[in-house]
Amino acid sequence: MNQRDSSPLPPVTGLRGDYSRMASDWTVPQDPRAYSSEEQDIWRTLLRRQSRLARQHACAQFLTGLAQLDIDERIPDFARASDVLARRTGWRVVGVPGLIPDDMFYAHLANRRFPVTVWIRRRDELDYLVEPDLFHDFFGHVPLLADPVFADYMQAYGQRGVEAGAANVHRLARLYWYSVEFGLFRSDAGLKVFGAGIISSAKETLYAIGSPVPARIAFDARRVMRTAYEIDKLQRTYFVLDDFRQLFEATQVDFPSLYAELAQQPEIPTGAVLPGERLIPLAGLRQAA
Ligand code: HBI
Ligand code: FE
Secondary structure, X not given: OOOXXXXXXXXXXXXXXXXXXXXXXXXXOOOOOOOOHHHHHHHHHHHHHHHHHHHHHEOHHHHHHHHHOOOOOOOOOHHHHHHHHHHHHOOEEEEEOOXXXXXXHHHHHHOOEEEEEOOXXXXXXXXXXXXXXXXXXXXXXXXXXXXXXXXXXXXXXXXXXXXXXXOOHHHHHHHHHHHHHOOEEEEOOEEEEOOHHHHOOHHHHHXXXXXXXXXXXXXXXXHHHHEOOOOOOOOOEEEEEOOOHHHHHHOOOOHHXXXXXXXXXXXXXXXOOOOOOOEOOOOOOOOOO
């Protein structure tokens, strides 16, 4: 629903985007022709750099999705990309001014709509910016929405988000953070990247699959939901999937009892390794069965 309803939207302060002309679902129209040549060049620069790294270090599902979207050197038209995506997994891309409230974000995911920021970073933010921009959202997140299993996970995740109360949403946010934003994948070809926060960053890509510093732990939903994270640093813990179905299965449990169980257990600091936990070696090769 895009019609502006009567209720005035709350003023949004401190965020960078233009929140003055949103629809009631916090979306804004995207005009793909409205970007300056400087903005087009920033997109092209980021795309070339990250595509080269993705070809080498992203998981196959990401690369397949990227190819299917046939992203080219111009900032994508969200409506056109949505038509391609919808034919595959029913997902669409909607424009937003930037970060939107959790409950609205979850509501969009639950309806197979992925919010993508309509503005792109400045040249002096090429390597790092605080809020997710169009490049992070579109290049980092959208390609995997073409994968049927990941697409089902993201909708189920949104539904769990809509159901979660304020007391538990931070636990659910960790599941998103350690998969959708910073997830790693163990393939026959070694350790691969799929999290958008990694794939959209040159520095984090090389660090996530190459540095001995962070702990790499086999994905376990309970362990993930107990593990704190920091938003403005290189991660000190990564969780590694063997199969995207693990994510979908994680959304199919009884969350009220899971939350009750987790509330009894101490939070785990990021970077910590518990006694007996097996770290995944950098080679990341699938353990012999
Ligand atoms: N809003 N536009 C946008 N993009 C996000 O990735 C996003 C958000 N709002 C909240 C949010 N992510 C996180 O808090 C999720 O854990 C919900
Ligand atoms: Fe993101």
